[in-house]
Amino acid sequence: QSALTQPPSASGSPGQSVTISCTGTSSDVGGYNYVSWYQQHPGKAPKLMIYEVSKRPSGVPDRFSGSKSGNTASLTVSGLQAEDEADYYCVSYAGRNNYVFGPGTKVTVL
Amino acid sequence: EVQLVQSGAEVKKPGESLRISCKGSGYRFPFYWISWVRQMPGKGLEWMGRIDPGDSDTNYSPSFQGDVTISVDKSISTAFLQWSSLKASDTAMYYCARQDDTSMDIWGQGTLVTVSS
Numbered sequence: 001q002s003a004l005t006q007p008p009s010a011s012g013s014p015g016q017s018v019t020i021s022c023t024g025t026s027s028d029v030g031g032y033n034y035v036s037w038y039q040q041h042p043g044k045a046p047k048l049m050i051y052e053v054s055k056r057p058s059g060v061p062d063r064f065s066g067s068k069s070g071n072t073a074s075l076t077v078s079g080l081q082a083e084d085e086a087d088y089y090c091v092s093y094a095g096r097n098n099y100v101f102g103p104g105t106k107v108t109v110l
Numbered sequence: 111e112v113q114l115v116q117s118g119a120e121v122k123k124p125g126e127s128l129r130i131s132c133k134g135s136g137y138r139f140p141f142y143w144i145s146w147v148r149q150m151p152g153k154g155l156e157w158m159g160r161i162d163p164g165d166s167d168t169n170y171s172p173s174f175q176g177d178v179t180i181s182v183d184k185s186i187s188t189a190f191l192q193w194s195s196l197k198a199s200d201t202a203m204y205y206c207a208r209q210d211d212t213s214m215d216i217w218g219q220g221t222l223v224t225v226s227s
Contacts, residue, residue, distance in 0.1 A: 036212065048215045091157070093212075098157075
C-alpha cells in the first residue's frame, strides 16, 4: 500500500484541463519540496515531467504544471492532447533517505 | 547522449540467484545516484533503493531492505541489482534511474524478470 494517495483515474476532452492530486503527510509531501511527477505510457519507461513540485525539465511542454498546498501536491495538464493519455505517478522524499511513489492515476483523453 | 542501458530479460526458477545491470553513459557516472524501481505486472511503481556510485553509499526502502542488494562498479559505470534466492513474487519489470536529491531524470529501458518453476 502506497504512503501517498492518488485518484485511480481522471479524464478530460481534448483541449480541456485535468488535475491530479497526490496526498501525503507532513512527513513526506508536506515536509519537503521534493515532489516529482512521472508519465508512463503502456510498455514504456517512466518519464520525468515535473520536479521540485513545480519545475519542468527541458523538453516538457508548458501544458504540464505542478503545485503544492500543505500535504497535497497536484499536477495539472492543460490543453489535453491525445498523447497525454498515460499513467501518472507522483513521488515524494519521505525523510531518512527514503522515497515513496503514489499508486498512479490513469488519465484518459475522451 | 545521456542514457542508462539495462541488461536483457531473465527467466529464472524459484531459489536461483540473479544479478541485473544498468550501465550509464554520456554523463559523469559517479556524480548521480542510481535508483532501482520495481513494477509488478499490471501494478504501479515502487522505489526500491539507490546507490551513490562515488562511494557506494546505499539506501534501501524499508519494503525491500534485506530482500535485494544494490551494488556498483564505477570503473565500468554500471550499477547492479541482485537477488540471492528468487521468489515467484519477484516477477516484475525493474527499472534503473539516474537520481539526484529531487527526482529521477533519466531512466533505463527496463529489465523483465520472470520467476517460474
